[in-house]
Amino acid sequence: MPLSDRVAVVTGAAQGLGQEFAAALAGAGARVAGFDVADQSETASRIGDAFVPFSVDVTDAEARRRAVDGVVETMGGLHILVNNAGIYPPIPFEETTSEDLRRILSLNVEAPFHLTQAALPAMRAGGWGRVVNLASGAVFVGPPDIVAYTASKSAVVGLTRSLATLLGGDNITVNTIAPGLVRTATAERSTGADGGFERIRGLQRVPRTPEAADLVSSLLYVCDPGSGFLTGQTLNVDGGAAFL
Ligand SMILES: NC(=O)c1ccc[n+]([C@@H]2O[C@H](COP(=O)([O-])OP(=O)(O)OC[C@H]3O[C@@H](n4cnc5c(N)ncnc54)[C@H](O)[C@@H]3O)[C@@H](O)[C@H]2O)c1
Numbered sequence: 001m002p003l004s005d006r007v008a009v010v011t012g013a014a015q016g017l018g019q020e021f022a023a024a025l026a027g028a029g030a031r032v033a034g035f036d037v038a039d040q041s042e043t044a045s046r047i048g049d050a051f052v053p054f055s056v057d058v059t060d061a062e063a064r065r066r067a068v069d070g071v072v073e074t075m076g077g078l079h080i081l082v083n084n085a086g087i088y089p090p091i092p093f094e095e096t097t098s099e100d101l102r103r104i105l106s107l108n109v110e111a112p113f114h115l116t117q118a119a120l121p122a123m124r125a126g127g128w129g130r131v132v133n134l135a136s137g138a139v140f141v142g143p144p145d146i147v148a149y150t151a152s153k154s155a156v157v158g159l160t161r162s163l164a165t166l167l168g169g170d171n172i173t174v175n176t177i178a179p180g181l182v183r184t185a186t187a188e189r190s191t192g193a194d195g196g197f198e199r200i201r202g203l204q205r206v207p208r209t210p211e212a213a214d215l216v217s218s219l220l221y222v223c224d225p226g227s228g229f230l231t232g233q234t235l236n237v238d239g240g241a242a243f244l
Contacts, residue, residue, distance in 0.1 A: 006030040206240055
């Protein structure tokens, strides 16, 4: 199995894309730590012994550090970091407060930034690493209803590129996956009600709404041991809504 002997952290593993990513990495042989504020028992029972849930708010600096140290100590290292936890509240631009903006940036940008910092010593010690960030197809199309979110995910693309430059010599790759609108419970709640799925489907060359499982092959591709020459990239997995 390509990822046996690897330890992965997936943030936001309780549900949605994060749960799917955790299951896929475990299926490829990795042991997986889930970092989430929500109950991860569904993920744990789906995956079994290869999954270890950590109850952690990744916007909390101290909790973040403790959790990363806990993974390294109890699971014997940290090789793969999937910065998946994110929020995408639809707030009209004119009504977005500084507090809203800070809350979005704190989870979508600051947490991946500092989690990568925290994971680096273990990745360097292991001589191999994969950092995978989650952006969004929104960065390519610029939707008007999620301006703060789009700004946060654009920052993730820049973070990915600079870190790829910094870490290439350490045998650590850094890539971003940018999904289109994927059917998760949260996406159903925040975008499904206003016809979002149907509207976005109309922009895609592949005319169906993707499920979380549609993102798995991209994750396994960038994490694969054979993908060590692939870094700094943003994989646009949006059914062809935007051609770059
Ligand atoms: N679903 C989509 O259509 C879509 C499209 C493009 C990008 N994305 C991105 O993919 C990622 C996952 O999206 P999703 O729809 O699966 O989300 P989701 O809401 O289903 O899952 C997010 C998970 O993150 C956890 N989380 C939230 N705040 C946290 C915190 N402070 N600390 C730890 N965990 C926390 C939640 O409890 C939840 O389990 C996000 O970064 C999102 O922006 C999603």
